[in-house]
Amino acid sequence: MSxxxxxxxxxxxxxxxxxxxxxxxxxxxxxxxxxxxxxxxxFIAHELWQDGDHGSDQVVLVTxxxxxxxxxxxxxxxxxxxxxxxxxxxxxxxxxxxxxxxxGIGRYFRFTxxxxxxxxxxxxxxxxxxxxxxxxxxLIRTNLISPDSQFxxxxxxxxxxxxxxxxxxxATIIMVTGPFxxxxxxxxxxARDMAFPRLNALSLWLIVAAIPVLFSAxxxxxxxxxxxxxxxxxxxxxxxxxxYSIFILIFAVSSAVAGANITTTVLTMRARGMSWRxxxxxxxxxxxxxxxxxxxxxxxxxxxxxxQVDRTQGGQFYVASGGGSPWLYANLFWxxxxxxxxxxxxxxIAALMELTPVFARKPLxxxxxxxxxxxxxxxxxxxxxxHHMYAAGWAPDLNGPFMLTTEMISVPTGLLFLVxxxxxxxxxxxxxxxxxxxxxxxxxxxxxxxxxxxxxDVPADYALHGSMFVTAHFHxxxxxxxxxxxxxxxxxxxxKMTGRMLNERAGxxxxxxxxxxxxxxxxxxxxxxxAGQPRRVVTYAHLFAAGNLVSTLGAYCIGIGMLVLxxxxxxxxxxxxxxxxxxxxxxxxxxxxxxxxxxxxxxxxPVVTEDPYGYGVDEAFxxxxxxxxxxxxxxxxxxxxxxxxxxxAGSGQQVATLDREAGQL
Amino acid sequence: MSTDLPxxxxxxxxxxxxxAGWRAERVRIFWIWLVLTGLLVVFSLTVPARLMGPPxxxxxxxxxxxxxxxxxxxxxxxxxxxxxxxYSLLRWRSKGRPTADGPAIRGHAxxxxxxxxxxxxxxxxxxxxxxxxxxxxxxxxxxxxPLVVDVTGQQWVWTFSYPSQGNVESDQLYLPVDxxxxxxxxxxxxxxxxxxxxxxxxxxxxxGETTKTSVMPDKIGVFDVRCAELCGLRHAEMQTSAxxxxxxxxxxxxxxxxxxx
Numbered sequence: 001m002s003x004x005x006x007x008x009x010x011x012x013x014x015x016x017x018x019x020x021x022x023x024x025x026x027x028x029x030x031x032x033x034x035x036x037x038x039x040x041x042x043f044i045a046h047e048l049w050q051d052g053d054h055g056s057d058q059v060v061l062v063t064x065x066x067x068x069x070x071x072x073x074x075x076x077x078x079x080x081x082x083x084x085x086x087x088x089x090x091x092x093x094x095x096x097x098x099x100x101x102x103x104g105i106g107r108y109f110r111f112t113x114x115x116x117x118x119x120x121x122x123x124x125x126x127x128x129x130x131x132x133x134x135x136x137x138x139l140i141r142t143n144l145i146s147p148d149s150q151f152x153x154x155x156x157x158x159x160x161x162x163x164x165x166x167x168x169x170x171a172t173i174i175m176v177t178g179p180f181x182x183x184x185x186x187x188x189x190x191a192r193d194m195a196f197p198r199l200n201a202l203s204l205w206l207i208v209a210a211i212p213v214l215f216s217a218x219x220x221x222x223x224x225x226x227x228x229x230x231x232x233x234x235x236x237x238x239x240x241x242x243x244y245s246i247f248i249l250i251f252a253v254s255s256a257v258a259g260a261n262i263t264t265t266v267l268t269m270r271a272r273g274m275s276w277r278x279x280x281x282x283x284x285x286x287x288x289x290x291x292x293x294x295x296x297x298x299x300x301x302x303x304x305x306x307x308q309v310d311r312t313q314g315g316q317f318y319v320a321s322g323g324g325s326p327w328l329y330a331n332l333f334w335x336x337x338x339x340x341x342x343x344x345x346x347x348x349i350a351a352l353m354e355l356t357p358v359f360a361r362k363p364l365x366x367x368x369x370x371x372x373x374x375x376x377x378x379x380x381x382x383x384x385x386x387h388h389m390y391a392a393g394w395a396p397d398l399n400g401p402f403m404l405t406t407e408m409i410s411v412p413t414g415l416l417f418l419v420x421x422x423x424x425x426x427x428x429x430x431x432x433x434x435x436x437x438x439x440x441x442x443x444x445x446x447x448x449x450x451x452x453x454x455x456x457d458v459p460a461d462y463a464l465h466g467s468m469f470v471t472a473h474f475h476x477x478x479x480x481x482x483x484x485x486x487x488x489x490x491x492x493x494x495x496k497m498t499g500r501m502l503n504e505r506a507g508x509x510x511x512x513x514x515x516x517x518x519x520x521x522x523x524x525x526x527x528x529x530x531a532g533q534p535r536r537v538v539t540y541a542h543l544f545a546a547g548n549l550v551s552t553l554g555a556y557c558i559g560i561g562m563l564v565l566x567x568x569x570x571x572x573x574x575x576x577x578x579x580x581x582x583x584x585x586x587x588x589x590x591x592x593x594x595x596x597x598x599x600x601x602x603x604x605x606p607v608v609t610e611d612p613y614g615y616g617v618d619e620a621f622x623x624x625x626x627x628x629x630x631x632x633x634x635x636x637x638x639x640x641x642x643x644x645x646x647x648x649a650g651s652g653q654q655v656a657t658l659d660r661e662a663g664q665l
Numbered sequence: 666m667s668t669d670l671p672x673x674x675x676x677x678x679x680x681x682x683x684x685a686g687w688r689a690e691r692v693r694i695f696w697i698w699l700v701l702t703g704l705l706v707v708f709s710l711t712v713p714a715r716l717m718g719p720p721x722x723x724x725x726x727x728x729x730x731x732x733x734x735x736x737x738x739x740x741x742x743x744x745x746x747x748x749x750x751x752y753s754l755l756r757w758r759s760k761g762r763p764t765a766d767g768p769a770i771r772g773h774a775x776x777x778x779x780x781x782x783x784x785x786x787x788x789x790x791x792x793x794x795x796x797x798x799x800x801x802x803x804x805x806x807x808x809x810x811p812l813v814v815d816v817t818g819q820q821w822v823w824t825f826s827y828p829s830q831g832n833v834e835s836d837q838l839y840l841p842v843d844x845x846x847x848x849x850x851x852x853x854x855x856x857x858x859x860x861x862x863x864x865x866x867x868x869x870x871x872x873g874e875t876t877k878t879s880v881m882p883d884k885i886g887v888f889d890v891r892c893a894e895l896c897g898l899r900h901a902e903m904q905t906s907a908x909x910x911x912x913x914x915x916x917x918x919x920x921x922x923x924x925x926x
Contacts, residue, residue, distance in 0.1 A: 232855050407791050422770070424749065454732060459802045614769075615767070
């Protein structure tokens, strides 16, 4: 069986139109091809290098690369390029097949190019990653329930901490731009698909290929370095570290492909009339995120290539005794690492900015400010990386400048708060689950932001760096703001993506369990961090016992809440009430297409004549009504007429004047 | 863009309250803000520094002041965000699906400018404070006749040696009170991070490099030295004690261990 499947690639080249081969490839053939090639790779590498100095690392490296290549061959990722090399391209019916036309559930398990299928696939991948990362978090917290729990050995604990970190970082990076960037953004801008549909499928299947690579680390000694993979600890780590490197290499390619695709789509395929000022803010957030990832991840990739040279070829890039420097790794890593947190945050907050006007029944407060703030964060976020290294001793003279850039980033971030608060201001607040996510973000991100200011301060960071305080801080930003935003986005777009309404009651229960559990967990963690508990420790002084117990109980509460959310998603998806095309009364284009969405979204491409935030009643008109209607009767008719004349001009400034006059009456 | 919004069939209740009502609403938000600010200031003045424990050096003292001050400064900001959010939930919430839209406010230039200017001013304040603080915490390094301690991290122990005191070596840190100390920190294997918790100092121990930090212990007692950078299997156990003792006790400890003062 496996031999038959590994013949698939040559067949593909003999049948360049895709023909029968195309129709026979799916995730099963991919797994077979990947396994077969991995077995071959393992055998050859084992024979050649097993006895060398770096034998086990070389064998793991070759095996995992072979798996990934085989998987991509088996899913059909190379059919197109091989066809082009042979001077052929797919026939029209093959293109339609690739897009998943009339295929039912099977299209979710193939190299399908329809952006809606890819979006759903990303959603499932994200949920799988969260389930695994979350389970690991439960294990970590269970171990830390008391200083003497000894639930996990130190070795297991360290391996799990690294895996939890990496899985969650990857999950949060793709959680918004993957499902919603792929499913929603093209419809939102009035396009029939992405600019490069096959690259879209490629980016998704690369991640699917990479996930077993990541999990193989668990069986290869784990990632005992934390998710940062600091060298030279990474140089002495077990072969799990090789799985880490390969995973990062594949993920970096995937994110580059996805980033180029989404950026090109938004730049070139917006509907007629959709000028930048009429483009929804979520589109800006998505482009900012994937655009920021484009320069960031290659640096991570480079850091891992150098690490692999160290580990498998005896290179000394990060080994001081060989002339290398651990600071080289730390710089490469954080050059990716800080932009990366904004890769996570920006689209999540942009999604909340998109849905807040819908549920406040008001226009977005100052669209321009929102765009400028996002641009400001993107610009500054590439200049702050060394604030992770204040205490590294790398360049003490640069600590001051990095403190400046880091603190400056609070200005554009503050403007995002203003935009959301301004949108809520005097709105008609409809407290759906997505809207509650906005409120939770306002609560959590204030705490995450303020604790970030302590850490930006060099002397305070000397005291707090490497402590649980830092762990609590970044969970408040990435989970409290980021994941909360993503859950809000899911609840908001669920009716469009699945055609069914999300179970509201379960949604509320989950929301409160997760948010209360979250705050309990991480406030406990702030406390033990301030008191001096280091991060990533398997055991701790008894002084920290109470805070850790609180954190663990809170974490269980999050876990239960997430299970409720999972139940809500699965049960609603299967048999929730059928959703109308536009259940929220929103004005962006994705709500104009019917459910289920046709293959190419729009029968007739839309022409856009205004921005999507045209909610609201002309305030000046209403105020005028009030002045003449409900203000004291002493108001002369003359004054009322004057008011209406002002109303015709209708600017906010005049309304303010009117307020004042009326107040004096 | 088109919309399937169930047509707002005319405002069924007044969409905007009476204008005098608006003034009352702003006053109420102000009071919520004031109360929240007050609560947060009380929290700021009492909680963070207490959790960090009594400081054992001017450095830690300065860090705790910073934590308190930044918390106080952040209080009105957090209170403003939460007050508006809370008020919107209490007063502007519609029961179920809204039957009409809110006012079409598309921004307010004066508010936006005021917001941006205020946050920039706060930012400049943070920066200036931080720079001033850095001068304070670096002062022990510039003092006369500091004690030099070489700190070496290796998996998973700390070694302290006193090069000018006859190279006395110890796996616990002994320091005389009220004398500036400079630590020269390095590692034999991977990155560790030398952290004296109650003194508020931390610097990585890097293989092949020597990094420096300094402090002036001003309190006699036993404090915690921990490793703050994941360094392998027994990272959690890589801790020891820092004993701050009187100058004479320090000298007798040195001579007991074959050194001189």
